[in-house]
Structures are given as structure tokens and as C-alpha cells.
Amino acid sequence: MQPVSLRKVEQQRLICFDLENRPLAYWYDGETTSEITAFGWKWSDERQVWTMLLRPDGRFTCEQIIGGTLCRSTLSQEDAYLSFVGELGKAGVVYGHNIRRHDLPILNAGLIRRQLPTLGPLLTTDTCRDLPRRGGMSYSLENLAAYYGLPGKKFTMSQPAWEDASRLTDGGIALAEKRVASDVLLQERLRAKLLALGLLKPPKVWTP
Secondary structure (H helix, E strand, O other), X not given: OOOOOHHHHOOOOEEEEEEEEEEEEEOXXXXXXXXXXXXXXXXXXXXXXXXXXXXXXXXXXXXXXXXXXEEEEXXXXXXXXXXXXXXXXXXXXXXXXXXXXXXXXXXXXXXXXXXXXXXXXXXXXXXXOOOOOOOOOOOOHHHHHHHOOOOOOOOOOOXXXXXXXXXXXXXXXXXXXXXXXXXXXHHHHHXXXXXXXXXXXXXXXXXX
């Protein structure tokens, strides 16, 4: 499939997303399996960053607008995954930082574990991978944002904070929510800056 022109992309509804995950079990050579603990996303035509957060009981806390009021409810893991996949499916373009190598494969693994339908092809922009070739330069979200002086910053977490997040303590869940929301906002600003500089390649279809 031919790349979609950037002009056509801007005429579509875009969704920016990020995931946080925790290690579950040792796999090989010190590598671990992963489980999603936080979903975060934002539509291009909305200001709200939406989140779903894993709780100790295995359910996800989610946000909904009911009667004009932002409310929190809970979903089973299966319903949470299906709800998020449904959001991605409504977007013309899905984007984030390193999503093709990290977030989308982890999401697909989570669907497979839960015996749910896997992801279909998605038109994606990756603010980590869709840049010109370069060397001797960090392309982390935090560092690219710093290079360009973008407003806001990545919510950094110490190792003890990550351990709390992995244990799903109340404080750890709150930290994971701040982290995933800050990443979504920073990714949105980074994409806009890269487009303005003419550095972002056209979107590509990601196929599971």
C-alpha cells in the first residue's frame, strides 16, 4: 500500500496513545513478559486525555462522561481491551512514540492472552521511527521534546515509583496515570513540531 499524503492525514481524525506495562515473569536472558497497566489516549479534536488503569482486583478503572459529568467506573479486562481497540478502530490515523515496536505488539499480545480478536491493519505514525536516519543522537520522547523546547515534560519516575506502579498500590496507580497522560500530551506536541519542521515521514500501515 502506498504511503498516505500528509495533507490527506490532516483531514482525518487522529488518535494519540500510550501504554504503560509491568513485568510479569522471567522469559529468557533476563527478559520478562509484560502486562498493560495503563491505557492513555487523546483525540485530535478533543482536549481530554482518557485513561484506563489496572486495579489490584484485575479490573480497569475507566473514565466516562455521563450527563455532562466526568465519572469513573470499572471494566473487566476483556471489556477494557475491547473498548480501547474500538477507539483505535475509529481513528483515521493512530500515532505515538515507538508504537510499532513496543505498544502495538504488547497490545496484540494482551488480546491473544485473553482470547480476543487481534488487531487489524492500522494506519500509523511513529514519532520515534518515522524520522530521517540519524546517528549519535537520542530519539527518546523526553530528549526530543527537550531539543525542541516543547511545553510540558515527561513525568519521570524513580525505580521505587515504578515498583509501586507494578504492585498496583493506590499511589502507584496514580503515578502510572500521570505518566501515561503526560506521554500522550508530549507525543501530540512532538508530532506537531516534527510536521512543522518537515521531518516526519508519511504514515505507514502497521500489520500484525
